[in-house]
Amino acid sequence: MNILLITSGFQGVYSFFEQRITEALLKAGHHCRAVQPGSVLNGLKLKQHSWQPELILLIGGLKVAQPVLEFIRQSGVKSAVWMTEDPYYMDWTIPLIAYFDYMFTIDQAALEHYRALGHPRVYHLPLGTDPNLFHPAAVSEEYTSDLCLVGVPYSNRIELIEALLAGTAYRIQLVGRGWGRYYHEWKHNANRNVELVNAWVPPETAANYYNGAKIVLNIHRPYAEKYNRNRAGIIATSINNRTFDAASCEAFQLTDYKSGLRQQFEEGTQVVSYQDKHDLLQKIHYYMAHGDERKRIAEAARQQVLAAHTFEHRLHDLLMNVQA
Numbered sequence: 001m002n003i004l005l006i007t008s009g010f011q012g013v014y015s016f017f018e019q020r021i022t023e024a025l026l027k028a029g030h031h032c033r034a035v036q037p038g039s040v041l042n043g044l045k046l047k048q049h050s051w052q053p054e055l056i057l058l059i060g061g062l063k064v065a066q067p068v069l070e071f072i073r074q075s076g077v078k079s080a081v082w083m084t085e086d087p088y089y090m091d092w093t094i095p096l097i098a099y100f101d102y103m104f105t106i107d108q109a110a111l112e113h114y115r116a117l118g119h120p121r122v123y124h125l126p127l128g129t130d131p132n133l134f135h136p137a138a139v140s141e142e143y144t145s146d147l148c149l150v151g152v153p154y155s156n157r158i159e160l161i162e163a164l165l166a167g168t169a170y171r172i173q174l175v176g177r178g179w180g181r182y183y184h185e186w187k188h189n190a191n192r193n194v195e196l197v198n199a200w201v202p203p204e205t206a207a208n209y210y211n212g213a214k215i216v217l218n219i220h221r222p223y224a225e226k227y228n229r230n231r232a233g234i235i236a237t238s239i240n241n242r243t244f245d246a247a248s249c250e251a252f253q254l255t256d257y258k259s260g261l262r263q264q265f266e267e268g269t270q271v272v273s274y275q276d277k278h279d280l281l282q283k284i285h286y287y288m289a290h291g292d293e294r295k296r297i298a299e300a301a302r303q304q305v306l307a308a309h310t311f312e313h314r315l316h317d318l319l320m321n322v323q324a
Contacts, residue, residue: 009063086110143212247301
């Protein structure tokens with residue numbers, strides 16, 4: 001199949017996602033050409049005679065201009081969009097649904113909302129991971145910790161880290177932009193148990209932090225965070241891509257409970273979730289004291305990733321629905 005991939009237009013981790021998506025399509029025997037949102041129209045018009053796409057696939061779709069959306073709708077080519085930030089920007093994604101034949105979303109609650117709005121072909125499709133990049137590995141001392149959180153300081157993450165700093169003596173490592181103000185306050189209060197890498201890190205570096213942590217804290221973004229565009233108040237029910245990345249590293253992780261976790265992993269034997277602050281503290285204490293159990297759970301999570309959660313699995317599922 002000839003597939004025109006319109007990238008998200010975002011930098012950072014999206015470059016990794018789009019490269020792996022392209023590689024998965026090529027590996028499956030498809031012809032894939034990737035273009036940035038700003039160059040789509042000229043590229044489509046030039047290719048109409050020399051290379052006709054059979055599927056136009058957009059990642060995110062948030063940076064695609066109105067003329068491009070109209071062109072895609074009128075082109076006669078099958079079109080699909082993979083909504084990879086749901087449900088946090090649904091004020092912006094909902095107006096896009098009229099332009100695409102197929103919709104794929106990373107979140108089950110978002111799927112139900114799109115279906116309620118009348119789109120006939122919406123599917124749940126989480127992001128995958130790359131087990132060749134995210135894999136078990138020995139790491140140097142700078143990447144090691146008792147507890148590690150990779151990500152920005154959402155309000156719920158700040159609250160839980162403060163609780164951990166107040167109630168435990170574990171060595172906590174925070175990796176991500178925006179923690180500086182909180183970190184300096186904590187250090188000013190003589191808390192020596194927190195370390196900070198105040199920068200976005202590429203996936204291969206994130207893998208090192210996952211591999212160096214005894215416990216990876218995977219705390220999902222709140223539905224009502226002030227930076228969201230989610231006026232409908234849709235609460236995510238599916239797990240994030242970090243769940244797959246950490247599991248692929250054979251890292252033990254504690255994640256806040258999402259009902260969709262059980263669709264992807266066996267809860268308690270592959271990934272462990274917590275319900276609230278008290279439950280998190282109890283489980284941290286328990287699993288810090290039971291290293292062999294942590295290891296068994298983490299090994300099982302890696303095997304589940306290899307069996308069901310790579311980018312190759314995701315693109316296979318996407319194309320099976322498009323070609324049905």
